Each structure stands twice: as structure tokens, then as C-alpha cells.
Amino acid sequence: MSYELIGISVLWLFLYGYVIIASIDFGAGFFAYYAKATKRDHIINQIISRYLSPVWEVTNVFLVFFFVGIVGFFPTTAYYYGSALLVPASFAIILLAIRGSFYAFENYGSKQSNVYMFLYGATGLLIPASLSVALTLSEGGFITEQDGVVSLNYWELFTSPLAWSIVALAIVSVLFISASFLTFYASRADDKTALDLVRKWALFWATPTIIMALTTMIALSQRNQRHYENMLDLWWVFGLSMGFFVIGMGLLYVGKHYGKAFIAIMLQFFFAFFGYGIAQYPYLLDPFIHIEDSVTNEAMGIALIAAFIGGLLLLVPSLILLMRLFLFNADYAKGKK
Amino acid sequence: MEFDTVMMSRLITAMTLTFHIIFATLGVGVPLFISLAEFIGIKKKDKHYELLAKRWARGFVITVAIGVVTGTAIGLQLSLVWPNFMQLAGNVIALPLFMEVFAFFFEAIFLGIYLYTWDRFKGKYTHWLISLPVVLGAGISAVFITTVNSFMNSPAGFTMINGEFTDVSPIGAMLNPSTPVRVAHVLGGSYVTVGAILATIAALALLRKKTATEYHKKALKMTVISVFVFSVLTAVAGDASAKYLAEHQPEKLAAAEWHFETERNADLVLFGWLNDDNEVVGEIRLPGFLSFLAHGSFNAEVIGLEETPEGERPPLWIHYMFDLMVSIGFFLVGISFLYLVLTFFKRWNANNKFMLWLIAASGPLAMLAVEFGWIYAEVGRQPWILRGYMTVDEAATSSPYITHMFFLFLALYIVLGALFVITLRKLFKNNPAAVELEKHYPELNKGDK
Numbered sequence: 001m002s003y004e005l006i007g008i009s010v011l012w013l014f015l016y017g018y019v020i021i022a023s024i025d026f027g028a029g030f031f032a033y034y035a036k037a038t039k040r041d042h043i044i045n046q047i048i049s050r051y052l053s054p055v056w057e058v059t060n061v062f063l064v065f066f067f068v069g070i071v072g073f074f075p076t077t078a079y080y081y082g083s084a085l086l087v088p089a090s091f092a093i094i095l096l097a098i099r100g101s102f103y104a105f106e107n108y109g110s111k112q113s114n115v116y117m118f119l120y121g122a123t124g125l126l127i128p129a130s131l132s133v134a135l136t137l138s139e140g141g142f143i144t145e146q147d148g149v150v151s152l153n154y155w156e157l158f159t160s161p162l163a164w165s166i167v168a169l170a171i172v173s174v175l176f177i178s179a180s181f182l183t184f185y186a187s188r189a190d191d192k193t194a195l196d197l198v199r200k201w202a203l204f205w206a207t208p209t210i211i212m213a214l215t216t217m218i219a220l221s222q223r224n225q226r227h228y229e230n231m232l233d234l235w236w237v238f239g240l241s242m243g244f245f246v247i248g249m250g251l252l253y254v255g256k257h258y259g260k261a262f263i264a265i266m267l268q269f270f271f272a273f274f275g276y277g278i279a280q281y282p283y284l285l286d287p288f289i290h291i292e293d294s295v296t297n298e299a300m301g302i303a304l305i306a307a308f309i310g311g312l313l314l315l316v317p318s319l320i321l322l323m324r325l326f327l328f329n330a331d332y333a334k335g336k337k
Numbered sequence: 338m339e340f341d342t343v344m345m346s347r348l349i350t351a352m353t354l355t356f357h358i359i360f361a362t363l364g365v366g367v368p369l370f371i372s373l374a375e376f377i378g379i380k381k382k383d384k385h386y387e388l389l390a391k392r393w394a395r396g397f398v399i400t401v402a403i404g405v406v407t408g409t410a411i412g413l414q415l416s417l418v419w420p421n422f423m424q425l426a427g428n429v430i431a432l433p434l435f436m437e438v439f440a441f442f443f444e445a446i447f448l449g450i451y452l453y454t455w456d457r458f459k460g461k462y463t464h465w466l467i468s469l470p471v472v473l474g475a476g477i478s479a480v481f482i483t484t485v486n487s488f489m490n491s492p493a494g495f496t497m498i499n500g501e502f503t504d505v506s507p508i509g510a511m512l513n514p515s516t517p518v519r520v521a522h523v524l525g526g527s528y529v530t531v532g533a534i535l536a537t538i539a540a541l542a543l544l545r546k547k548t549a550t551e552y553h554k555k556a557l558k559m560t561v562i563s564v565f566v567f568s569v570l571t572a573v574a575g576d577a578s579a580k581y582l583a584e585h586q587p588e589k590l591a592a593a594e595w596h597f598e599t600e601r602n603a604d605l606v607l608f609g610w611l612n613d614d615n616e617v618v619g620e621i622r623l624p625g626f627l628s629f630l631a632h633g634s635f636n637a638e639v640i641g642l643e644e645t646p647e648g649e650r651p652p653l654w655i656h657y658m659f660d661l662m663v664s665i666g667f668f669l670v671g672i673s674f675l676y677l678v679l680t681f682f683k684r685w686n687a688n689n690k691f692m693l694w695l696i697a698a699s700g701p702l703a704m705l706a707v708e709f710g711w712i713y714a715e716v717g718r719q720p721w722i723l724r725g726y727m728t729v730d731e732a733a734t735s736s737p738y739i740t741h742m743f744f745l746f747l748a749l750y751i752v753l754g755a756l757f758v759i760t761l762r763k764l765f766k767n768n769p770a771a772v773e774l775e776k777h778y779p780e781l782n783k784g785d786k
Contacts, residue, residue, distance in 0.1 A: 058446060058449065060405055060406075061442045064441075067412070067413060069435060071415075071434075072427060072431030072432070072434065072435050075428050078416040078423035079423070082418075082420030082423060082734070083735070086739065087736075087742070090746070094745060094746070097409070101402045101757075102756075103402070104401075104402030104403075105759075105760045296428050297503070299506060300429070300432065300505055300507050303507040303508070304431065311439035315442055315446070318446045319446060321450065322449060322450055325450060325457075326453070
């Protein structure tokens with residue numbers, strides 16, 4: 001495997017990691033607000049805050065890792081995406097900043113106010129929406145280059161069915177992933193009333209997730225025929241994704257093995273996400289950035305891969321320690337520690 | 338001054354960094370002091386130090402939050418605002434940027450564990466050990482980022498052929514000529530500044546209230562000793578930086594020192610201003626000292642600004658940034674030394690009002706010195722973004738929306754800054770050290786507080 005393929009696979013894996021971890025976090029924010037608005041916050045907010053407190057800063061790092069890594073492996077992406085994404089990415093930064101810092105202010109500073117809960121819930125849906133613009137742009141036709149000036153065609157973007165269906169898919173996926181994780185976490189904490197509530201949400205958000213995934217496929221077929229046909233060639237990957245979705249739903253419905261149900265849903269997204277990514281090969285930005293042409297020099301590519309392996313050796317044990325102390329420590333989840 | 342996209346790009350980056358550097362500095366330094374305090378507390382079995390570590394850690398969380406979000410902002414802005422620079426430089430200097438994320442990740446994980454496990458381990462040292470990866474991660478992050486900035490000043494680790502970088506050596510780029518002196522100066526500067534800020538907090542508490550004086554006196558002593566040690570080290574590193582500049586970036590030193598003509602036995606010019614004929618007026622002149630600063634000998638030749646082509650000279654106002662930074666540095670060495678002398682001779686009261694006011698001033702001044710030093714480092718590199726290879730004009734985005742983004746981010750930083758102050762006040766004002774000592778450590782008798 002050439003080093004550009006290793007590079008993009010690793011980055012895609014990290015982006016997948018971000019999608020899962022950030023979805024849990026973003027969705028939890030929305031559910032916390034929704035529960036408060038419908039006066040059910042006493043049921044689930046304890047669970048949500050016990051999960052979020054120790055991990056909130058970890059989430060952001062996955063995103064930073066992805067964009068620093070992609071600029072490192074494929075410096076041309078800085079030129080095209082950097083130029084085109086100035087406005088959408090700036091909005092995403094501001095939303096992330098509001099969310100991240102308000103979390104600390106409120107949690108450590110004072111009691112939770114309504115304004116804060118609203119912002120926390122709203123940013124949870126707006127951030128995935130603004131970040132998903134990058135995926136839309138990669139399909140081509142939105143970015144133009146003239147006389148060395150790269151610009152984004154906003155009209156084209158805002159009137160594109162693909163852009164809107166990706167936004168909608170991002171939002172419903174966030175809610176689905178988050179609800180199914182919270183179901184697992186509530187069962188872990190032995191909190192029966194919270195479990196009933198979040199399980200209902202998980203079952204509810206499954207349907208829109210599948211509908212939006214299919215809608216996005218149709219919109220994609222009209223925007224980028226090549227990408228769409230590559231995806232059809234990878235039908236078995238999406239078949240696996242669908243299979244895991246059915247398993248996950250089955251377990252949630254029966255009301256057993258919530259941990260395994262969440263793993264199945266993670267695998268559902270894993271296969272869909274990788275199927276989508278592999279089908280976009282060889283482009284990082286259709287038609288400007290071709291993976292083989294845009295990759296950095298060999299010395300840097302190898303250095304980055306070496307740094308990555310070294311980094312993982314350091315991080316994986318640390319992450320396992322974090323999870324054992326908080327996420328998967330039943331006493332902690334129950335609030336005894 | 339023309340407010341074109343290049344100017345707006347520079348302003349938005351300057352604004353983000355001016356704001357971020359405050360929290361970055363705190364982020365590098367505070368973990369060291371938390372760790373030190375916890376260690377001393379365990380060693381001396383002194384609950385005061387344990388509480389110090391706890392209270393500092395609590396305040397630290399808020400600064401980390403802003404550090405993280407503004408760090409994410411500048412990380413993305415590098416590509417959004419300077420796409421041409423990142424496309425070119427990314428080929429050579431991506432490695433430390435990438436590793437910095439790992440270092441931060443490492444730090445964030447252990448910080449999370451540290452904050453939530455105060456009473457979860459049996460052995461007292463176990464919890465303290467968790468602070469070490471935080472201290473280390475914070476320090477290494479600073480090292481990596483400083484190598485990137487050093488690379489912008491003294492590019493190395495590649496050969497340029499037909500506008501493209503070949504023979505790239507990522508390690509060579511990281512270990513470029515200015516890296517050692519700058520890393521030392523940045524790390525030392527961060528530790529001094531944080532020591533001074535924490536000393537300011539203790540001094541103000543002693544000036545204002547008469548409660549928990551033992552607790553605050555211990556904090557004061559520990560932080561001022563650190564200020565002395567680190568300010569001396571930072572001054573040494575600063576001196577090495579000057580010698581580096583004289584050799585590798587003479588125009589930056591010359592512009593900062595208003596040294597226009599190449600000469601031996603060059604004078605050091607302090608403050609003053611330039612008249613209409615560009616002559617220095619009203620300055621303090623130390624004969625021969627610039628030669629000494631630059632080369633360690635009063636007779637050495639120092640290259641003047643005349644040897645740099647006119648279009649490649651940095652603006653002359655950085656002279657003030659340099660002088661202010663150095664003056665504050667000497668002030669910090671002096672104040673902390675004075676305090677140590679007073680403490681050494683027991684019959685003099687080291688905690689007298691005058692001394693406390695001087696220490697109270699040192700925190701904000703130290704942070705100003707960080708800002709001045711940073712402005713000097715960046716503006717002194719102009720017009721280059723990558724010295725000798727790419728100017729800021731060539732590097733900036735061409736998007737006309739950069740002006741809108743400037744105001745958007747300005748609003749963000751105002752909100753964040755205001756909420757930061759409000760939250761910290763809430764956190765500590767209603768919960769002073771005296772109250773916490775009473776509540777958590779009732780075993781300490783009244784006399785100890």
C-alpha cells in the first residue's frame with residue numbers, strides 16, 4: 001500500500017472517530033435541551049452530564065487531528081478547501097468555540113441557565129450542518145478557480161439538493177448515534193426510567209436516518225455520477241452496513257444487550273462511511289485534488305506515518321485508562337464515585 | 338495603511354493569536370505549578386499546598402477551555418487565511434503541527450483524569466503522578482509549535498528548485514537554526530509569566546483580606562521563587578536569541594535596535610524616538626553594548642539595517658516592543674530577587690505592602706511582555722511569512738469575506754473574554770480560600786490559617 005493510501009485511510013478513520021464521538025456529544029446537547037423543554041430533564045440530565053464531564057475536551061481533538069493531518073499529507077487541500085471554506089469553516093469554529101467554552105463556564109461556574117441549554121442544544125445541530133458542507137464541496141461543481149483565485153459558488157451550494165440532504169443526514173445521524181449510545185450508558189448505570197426514555201428516542205431516529213441516507217444517494221447520483229456508480233460497485237459494503245443496522249435495531253427493540261446494539265450501530269456507520277469514502281477515490285476534491293498528485297513528498301509522508309504510529313502507542317493506553325475510569329466504570333456511571 | 342485582504346488577513350491572525358497566546362501561556366505553565374504544589378503538599382504533609390493545587394486546577398479548567406477553542410480557531414485559520422502558505426510550507430513543516438495534536442491529546446486525556454480523580458486512589462503519589470503527563474504534554478506542545486514559528490523565521494530542511502521544495506527533511510526543518518534559542522525563551526517565558534500571575538493572585542489576596550494569610554503566604558513564596566529562577570533562565574535564553582539574530586536574521590535585530598549602519602563597538606539604543614530625518618532622539622545610549630549583546634564582545638561588528646534591501650526591512654516601531662519586553666524582564670528579575678533577599682533576612686518583613694504591590698503588578702506586566710515579545714517576533718519577520726521564500730502578500734487568501742470574518746471573530750473573542758472573567762469571579766469570589774479551608778480541613782487549627 002502506498003503511503004498516500006495509508007495516510008488517507010488513517011485520516012478517514014480519525015474522521016470516523018470524530019463522527020461517532022462528536023455525534024454522542026452533539027446529540028446529548030440536543031436531548032438535554034429537549035428534555036428540559038418538555039420537563040423531563042430530571043430523568044436524563046444526570047446521565048448526560050456524568051458522561052460528558054470528563055470527555056468534553058477529547059472530542060475536539062479528533063477534528064483538529066483530521067484537518068491538521070489532511071493538510072500535512074495533502075498540502076494542496078489547504079489551498080482549495082482553505083480558500084473555499086473560509087466562511088463555512090469560520091462559522092463552524094465559532095459554534096465550536098461557543099459550545100466548548102460555554103460548557104466549561106456553565107459546568108464549573110454556575111447553575112445551568114436556559115440560554116446556555118438552548119445554545120448547547122442548538123450548536124449541537126448547527127456544527128454538524130456546517131461541517132458537512134466540506135463533504136458536499138468534495139463532489140465538485142461548487143468550487144471554481146479563475147486566474148489563481150479559488151472561490152465558492154454560494155448560490156449553487158444553497159440551491160443544491162445534495163447539500164441539503166447531506167445536512168439533514170448529518171443531523172439525524174447525530175441524533176440516532178447519540179440516542180443509541182445514551183441507551184447503552186443508561187443501562188450501564190442501571191437507570192431504568194432514563195433507559196426507557198432514551199431507548200424510545202433511539203428507535204424513533206432510526207427511520208429518518210435510513211430515509212435520509214437513501215435520499216442522499218439519489219441526490220448524489222444527480223451531482224456526481226462517477227462517485228455514485230463507484231458506490232454501487234461497492235454494494236456489499238453498504239449491504240454490511242444495512243445488516244448491522246438491522247442487528248442494532250433488533251437488539252434495541254428486544255431491549256437486551258445495549259452495548260452490542262451500540263457496537264452494531266457503530267459498525268453500520270463504519271461501513272457506510274468507508275464505502276462512501278472509498279467510492280470517492282481517487283479524488284479528494286473532484287476534479288481539482290487527485291490523491292496521487294496532491295500527496296506530500298515521501299520524506300514527510302513517512303515521517304507523518306511514523307509520528308502517527310508513535311502517537312497511537314502513547315494514546316491508545318491513555319484512552320483505555322480514561323474509559324476504564326469513567327465510561328465503563330459502572331460505579332462511576334451510577335454516580336457512586 | 339490600506340485595508341485590503343492581505344491587511345485583513347494579518348489583522349485577523351494577529352487578533353486570534355493575541356487572544357490565544359494568553360491562554361496558551363497559561364496552558365503551558367499552570368500544570369507545572371499545580372504539580373509542584375501537590376508534590377510539596379504530599380511531601381510536607383501540608384494541606385495548604387493541596388488546596389492550592391486544587392484551586393489552581395479549578396481555575397485552570399476554564400483557561401483550558403478557551404485555550405482549546407481558540408487553538409482550534411488558529412489551527413484552522415492557518416489554512417483558511419493563509420492557504421498559499423500552508424500549501425507550500427505544509428510540505429516541510431507539517432510534522433510538528435501533526436505531533437502537537439498528539440501532545441495536546443495526551444495532555445487532555447490526563448487532565449480529564451487528573452481533575453476527576455482527586456480522591457479515587459489509595460496512594461497519595463498516584464494522583465500526583467497523573468499530573469506529570471499533563472505538565473509534559475503542555476510543554477511538548479509548546480516546543481512543537483515553537484519549531485513551526487522558528488521555521489518561518491529561519492527556514493531549513495529542504496532545497497528549493499523551480500519554486501518547489503525538494504530533498505525535504507522534516508526533522509531538519511524542525512531543528513532549524515532558531516529552534517533551540519526560541520524554544521528555551523518561549524518555555525522559560527511561559528513559566529515566568531504563570532508564576533508571576535499566580536504570585537499576583539496571592540499578593541492581592543494578602544493585600545485585600547486578612548484571612549487565610551498562611552495559605553496565601555505559602556503560595557506567594559513558592560511562586561516568587563519560581564519567578565526568580567525562570568526569569569533568570571529566560572533572560573539567558575533571550576540573550577542567546579539576540580546572538581542568534583545577529584548571526585542569522587541581522588535585519589530583525591537591527592530594526593529592533595535602530596541600528597542603521599554596520600559598525601564595530603555599536604551602541605545599544607534604549608527607547609527614544611525618530612525625528613523627521615530618521616535620526617534617533619531622546620534615547621538612552623549604552624556605548625558598545627549592542628556589540629556585546631550581539632556577539633559577546635564590545636568590539637564586534639554588528640550588521641546595520643542599511644545592508645537589507647529597502648523592501649525587505651521590518652517596520653521600525655518594533656523597537657518599542659523589544660525595549661518594553663526587555664524592561665519588564667529585568668523588572669521581574671529585580672522584584673523577585675528583592676523578595677528573596679527580604680525573606681532571607683528574617684527580621685525584615687518580606688510581605689510588606691510596598692513589596693506586595695510590586696508583586697501584584699508583576700503578573701499583568703509579565704503577560705504584557707509575552708505579547709510584546711510575540712509582536713516583536715512576528716512583525717520583525719515582515720514582509721516575509723517564510724523568510725526569504727514567501728511574503729505575507731503572496732500567502733494570504735483572496736477571499737473578500739475576510740473582513741466580515743474579522744468582525745465575527747472580534748465579537749467571539751469579546752464574548753469569550755467577558756465570560757472568562759465573569760466565570761472566574763463567580764468561581765472564586767463566593768468561595769474564598771478561608772471558607773474552603775474551614776470546610777474541607779477543619780483539623781487545621783485557627784492559628785494555621
